[in-house]
Amino acid sequence: MTKAPKKKKKLAKARKTRDREEMRLRQEVVATALAMSRSGLSPGSSGNVSARFADGMLITPTGIAYADIKARDIVFVAGDGKVPGKQKKPSSEWQFHLAAYKARRDMGAVVHTHSLHAVVLACAGRSIPAFHYMVAISGGIDIPVLPYATFGTEKLAQNVGRGLADRQACLMAHHGAIAIGKTLRDALALAHEVEILAEQYTKVLAIGPPAVISEEEMRVVLDKFKSYGQQA
Template sequence: MSGKGGKGKEAPPGNAARSGKRKTKPIQRKTKSAASDNVAARAAVIDTAQKMSREGLSPGRSGNVSCRFGQGMLITPSGLAYAELTVRDIVYVSGDGTAQSDAPKPSSEWRFHLAAYQTRPDRHAVVHTHSLNATALACAGKAIPAFHYMVALAGGNDIPLVPYATFGTQELAGHVANGLRNRDACLMANHGQIAISQSLAAALELAFEVEQLAAQYIKALTIGPPVLLADDEMERMVEKFRNYGENANKHARG
């Protein structure tokens, strides 16, 4: 490559070669860095999906995981067992919905993942599960109200329920986008739950919290109507959790 660069210059070949080296090194570092980031992001998606399955949040091959990447996202494939996934199985889907051609089919729910990122540019990871208690509430047509202050983790005074639509459709993507417009989690009628956050680890943690809250709410309903917290108290909780999250992020950055 340096020889070709030398032909286009009147400088001595030695200078041209040295000039060529100075030009190619940054390009090599950039290419290696991009490839490394790609592999690391794919591995993180796999790790999150396997934890989701292993911890019982989504049985079998149900649920899906993605992270924002470049101008699109990396998402788990359709129909493959999480325990057997490799980085080559994770599918890149561009912002216009075009899937990587040399990979398996993306999850059938890629549309609502993409809709979540488009609706919430401040969020970078999506975890969708069919966890037992959250799904039970969703099938009973119940949102999770402000029965416990931890509901504020989702960003408001409830964890809303979005209407049912056939899986994999743009209609369902629209419902999910509406549900996540000012929340970080919602239930999906007759389907499951979805959680979003700034990282895969945080999105998975929120999905666990939603499942725990769903279990507590179902238990409370068996005793009697739960006492709900006032809106102003929930607003205080949302602000407290926001500050808590900012402090945690600062600590993580060191």
């Protein structure tokens, strides 16, 4: 007779814990989107932010200025792409956010920006090569440009999923940049780093063809990055 009440109590506690975690993530998604916008990484209402949650994700809504978004406006999209219950419409780019999570089970956040220099390179179809060793922060020897596809389409989602399989940051042709991380803080920091590298690279190109670090040396850098900072 005592098993049923104990089970109910345990389930209630689990639901309460999940609800607290969901609210924390909702607030963090809002804060990250605001930080992204205010830093100039995504002018106007461009770009979007999400965090992995349950079997899906929590993502910024479409058509609402970042300054006006509240925690309750963040949209839960299930792993199958469905939006349960009565919620706002999710970002039009929700498909490639889900694709990123499916491609990288080890990552918990996505930040997509329309930052100036990243967009310039993406529109020129130029990947960011190893002109500087910090390019390795993307997880590879360069920051590639993914093939163009119409925004909000399954094709673009497929491109993003493939591109992020062995990178944590990519440019998207004629579109912008995408960065992923274990946390929202990590993903936003990487998005900032990508924009800095994009700006530096565009200025190098103004001088002439860039000198590029060898692939062998970049492999050494990538290995050193595994224990970089507080990760050791």
